[in-house]
Amino acid sequence: MTPCISAASLKLNDSTRHCRPPSQTRRSEETSSAIRGDLLRICRHLFQVYLVTHRDTLTRVAVKMVKKESMVGNPISTLNEREVLEMVQDNPFCAQAYATFQAEKHLSFVLEYMGQGDLAGQIEETWLTLPTIRRMSAELLCGVQLLHSRGIIHRDLKPANILIHLNGHVKIADFGAAATGMFGQPGGRRWNVPILCAGGK
Template identity: 45%
Template sequence: MLATVGNKSARVAVKVIKKTRMTAERILEERNVLKAAGECPFLCPGLAAFQTPAHAFFVMPHVSGGNLSIILKKEPCLDRHKVKFMSAEMVCGIQFLHRHGIIHRDLKPSNILFERDGHVRIADFGLAATNIFTGDNTTGVTGTLPYMAPEVLLNQAYGPAVDWWSLGTIAFKMLSGRHPFYTSQDPKLYRDCLNTKEPSYPHSFSGVTQDFLSELLIKEPKLRLGVYGDIRAHPFYSGIDWKNVEAENIHPPYQAMVESYGDLTSECREETLSFLNDSNTSEYTEDIPGLSFTSHKWRD
């Protein structure tokens, strides 16, 4: 939901989570990722976190340029120049997460947000795994089916390579207007498809583009681009000045496209948040230690 706070005129996004014994640890993990995200411009950070007896609240910037899912509904196929720059900013965000032991685990178009100037903000860390460093693994079938890596669907132990697979499926969809694999919502059918088929690449793809995507969509995690080899050095990113990308010194080539859709939340209605009054009936009202914080960027 959107909100304004105190005497601050700018809108913020607020995520509200009902506390339960089962979600307390997950809430604290998300809090830690949101706080760390404040050090990377390509991630949507937490500005503050607080709690009531029954709920946890995460305050985040209102990113008003829409998300990639909305853009792909308007323009199903994006040209390579736009995908190259957009995915380069995503690479910077993903690499920051992995350096800090964080796997996103739910990268998909609706979680790729844009500022009005066109810069990328990766969002929604509710399924993120933390403390996963080089050689470490985690488990759990989690994420969104068409963007899940094979090792996740097979319920195997996995590491950061799952995020690079998701990037590959997102880039494929941006360039072609479709997913690289059959996208039945039946997990078994989709799993069987991943195990038996290779992506069908459009004839319009250049050799460099196909090689880039095929290296991200390698089924063996240890050989997947991003884990194996330097993704920034791939010819797909030829001409990219990574220092200027990281400093957001390059004008996004799709800014006009993002701006044309406007702030889709500009017309909001006020609602009474009656669910906040249910603390008297909540089964779990214990404080989550260490949850609350306020970013220095927001205090300033």
């Protein structure tokens, strides 16, 4: 990830036309001392994702802000996500990261803004045609194949973690639960598959 993007170079995006779900899209009252934007997603008390714009390029990006207090005693999820995002930078079927930075209370990831929300919301709102399902399935299989070829297991692949770009293509996201160093490939953290830990039951 390139370090050229800083909190100071990001500004609030004025449009939420493509933000989903609408019920969760609202102007943030307080995110951190550096970032204020339109709320795209919230995950309990762990993190929030905001839509902002890079001041110099006018590129819209998603900033995922992880509360540092949520990492106390268990920083593995955030470390996993950063490691995997670096490993999949050239994978067109995985969401891309541009930079990371930190403020007093948050660690932040500057991520590719997809624009059409996640597959879970798409399934709830509309019928997917058979050709669309086939294309999405093929793209996801390519993404998973590349992850496995690099010794990465996602471990939390579900519709909510599959993002849809404005052009209709899908990408795998949210690598906090991922395991690396699998299948004999080099990596930082190895994990046992849960079903094997349970004796195959």
